[in-house]
Amino acid sequence: MTTSDLTTRYIVPSYGRFPLALARGEGTRVWDENGREYLDFGAGIAVCSLGHCHPVITRALQEQAGILIHTSNLYHTRPQGLLAKHLVEKVMGGQGGKIFFANSGAEANEGLYKLARKFGHSRPTALGTPRTEIITCLESFHGRTLAGIAATGQPKFRDGFAPDMPGFRYVPYNDADALRAAVSDQTAAILFEVIQGEGGIRPVTPAFAREALELREQHDLLIMFDDVQAGLGRTGDLRSWHSVLPPADRFEPDAVSWAKGLGGGFPIGAFWASERAVDDRPLCDLLGPGTHASTFGGTPLGSAVSLAVLEEIERAGLCDHALQMGQHIRQSIAGWEIPCLSEVRGQGLMLGFDLDPSAVQDTAGLAGCQGRACLLATQKLMSAGLLTVPSGERVVRLLPPLNVSAADVDAALSILRDVLTSL
Ligand SMILES: Cc1ncc(COP(=O)(O)O)c(C=O)c1O
Structure with missing residues (x-):
């Protein structure tokens, strides 16, 4: 039985889940059961503040x-x-x-x-x-x-x-x-x-x-x-x-x-x-x-x-680091011109990218996601190797570990820019 079959057969279906079975994590990265690596900018929905398997926690x-x-x-x-x-x-x-x-x-x-x-x-x-x-x-x-x-x-x-x-x-x-x-x-x-x-x-x-x-x-x-x-x-x-x-x-x-x-x-x-x-x-x-x-x-x-x-x-001064990384993200995206990205809100490493569904070109994808632009974006980001969290109808959340490195932030932003542009 596959992991998703186990979930379907034995777990109350109260969650909508993405088709991804995670097996392992380290720092800002997680790996699925096939060994594919993802940048985890959801961090268990703002839970893994030190990233995965931090030695201090272990x-x-x-x-x-x-x-x-x-x-x-x-x-x-x-x-x-x-x-x-x-x-x-x-x-x-x-x-x-x-x-x-x-x-x-x-x-x-x-x-x-x-x-x-x-x-x-x-x-x-x-x-x-x-x-x-x-x-x-x-x-x-x-x-x-x-x-x-x-x-x-x-x-x-x-x-x-x-x-x-x-x-x-x-x-x-x-x-x-x-x-x-x-x-x-x-x-x-x-x-x-x-x-x-x-x-x-x-x-x-x-x-x-x-x-x-x-x-x-x-x-x-x-x-x-x-x-x-x-x-x-x-x-x-x-x-x-x-x-x-x-x-x-x-x-x-x-x-x-x-x-x-x-x-x-x-x-x-x-x-x-x-x-x-x-x-x-x-x-x-x-x-x-x-x-x-x-x-x-x-x-x-x-x-x-x-x-x-x-x-x-x-x-480790992670409050200041979170603030700096948040500013770094805002500075990096300041020059982006992406039609469907209407606003970025939040503070530090609690950020929401607000997507305007009427500006999304991928209408077939949008229809498949019941018009929820954030669901479409989250799925595409996942396929491109970046995990994020949808919020409501139109917001994609970035909630990475507080100790995320500037290099990982840049890698995530590069994926984000490509995917949002493709929408
Ligand atoms: C602001 C806020 N309060 C309460 C909760 C509920 O927390 P839990 O899922 O741990 O019960 C959440 C969960 O997302 C939350 O975001």
């Missing part, structure tokens, strides 16, 4: 696997404590707060929803009823659990899964007036991505962020950032909002979620909550003993690997 995995792989959270473990310390002190910049560990982005966000609900119960309406609503954005993506698809402002993800989980209200992303109009006495929190990833690589505008900040002060709300895809260096800063918002508009949220790049390929998620005072306690202590848990949250193995990844990002 060593941390091997060493910790020989010491202690798992205990329950009934006990303390040093790797978990040290990872939390790094996230609080190095990533969040010493402003205090605490960490909860989970396994994935959806699960990290699940913790944010529960934190917001607890907050809304602690700070009820004038009638004494809890505030239970979280405002999120249209075109957002927050994960595939039932609460995740309810938080996600894209109805297609909720199709066939009714009844929707209540407690979410959507506003158009970057529409500051709509955000203000949506706040009611029920609102407990505002949650958004600093750069929408699945929504087509769209950064938040300073005006929208400013409005959220004003509403936080006026209505006693939480601001929560989903940094699952954009966080931990991908945009050129460990805190994506520091690279997206200009200094004058920069502020710190009340809570942040992470996953993807946090483990560099090892599954781990987390959220941070601030020390903002909520009655007699800081926000980060609202979820007290027994209120939230995860069997695999912050295992010694996952924590040791994640700490090794974060230390390597710091040691």
